[in-house]
Amino acid sequence: MKKNKFGLDMDASLAAYARAKEMQAVEAVGMDCHIGSQLTSLDPFLEALDKVMAFYAKLKDMGLPITYLDLGGGLGIQYDEEAPPHPTEFGQALVSRTKDAGLTLVLEPGRVIVGNAGILVTRVVYTKDTPSKHFVIVDAAMNDLVRPSLYGSYHRLAEVQEKGREVRTVDVVGPICESSDFLARDRELPGVESGELLAAFSAGAYGFTMSSQYNSRPRAAEVLVDKAEAKLIRRRETYEDLVALETDAL
Ligand SMILES: Cc1ncc(COP(=O)(O)O)c(C=O)c1O
Numbered sequence: 001m002k003k004n005k006f007g008l009d010m011d012a013s014l015a016a017y018a019r020a021k022e023m024q025a026v027e028a029v030g031m032d033c034h035i036g037s038q039l040t041s042l043d044p045f046l047e048a049l050d051k052v053m054a055f056y057a058k059l060k061d062m063g064l065p066i067t068y069l070d071l072g073g074g075l076g077i078q079y080d081e082e083a084p085p086h087p088t089e090f091g092q093a094l095v096s097r098t099k100d101a102g103l104t105l106v107l108e109p110g111r112v113i114v115g116n117a118g119i120l121v122t123r124v125v126y127t128k129d130t131p132s133k134h135f136v137i138v139d140a141a142m143n144d145l146v147r148p149s150l151y152g153s154y155h156r157l158a159e160v161q162e163k164g165r166e167v168r169t170v171d172v173v174g175p176i177c178e179s180s181d182f183l184a185r186d187r188e189l190p191g192v193e194s195g196e197l198l199a200a201f202s203a204g205a206y207g208f209t210m211s212s213q214y215n216s217r218p219r220a221a222e223v224l225v226d227k228a229e230a231k232l233i234r235r236r237e238t239y240e241d242l243v244a245l246e247t248d249a250l
Contacts, residue, residue, distance in 0.1 A: 038077070042085050048071070049097055066103070073110045075111075113205075118208075120145050138183065148184065150210075155183060158198065159196065160197035161197070168189065183200055208220070213237070220236060221235055
């Protein structure tokens, strides 16, 4: 969007291509456009594509040897009740609009590849009832999965072992000293008890990569599950890891 820091608008891009054309050591061979993330409809992509294709016509008129079109990433996944288009549908729509243009298509999918391949498993530390809320305090926190506190994002939560208990409305929060440390607010969840495990779904993208050691919390382990086999692919961090890069210069 215009208010955001990324990219060049169409006018500035045109000027940049014109400048590149004058440069002996630069050959402008492609166009690149990334319009955003977690898009659950094809319309914005196709609208952007139409604009880029009109722009492409101008570049061709300028005699530029454009052969690549990179449409970025952004295809959404299902976190809650969204119904994003399947990548096949996306691909077909792109191909039908670009097939005669002689361009090599490049895409940069991120979340759609791995988002729903990962869960964050967390243990209930204790539960706390106040006059206005029921809290489920878990041992994962905003440092492990920041999307709820950063963007208000929804991540489905479920018991690892379903026990058919009555559902209540709870806030699932972490142990960090921030009111914004939560995984879910006002969420219907079966009455879980301390020691039990919960799974936060759709944590495969922008989950671990956005995690931090805030509050002196070593980051979680990562485990690859392949059918019945589970392999530790990144060990849990230790307190020593938290200070491992510090020098004794002081
Ligand atoms: C330039 C670019 N390409 C690709 C991506 C991946 O996006 P997504 O995970 O939404 O597919 C991003 C994410 O912001 C990006 O900035």
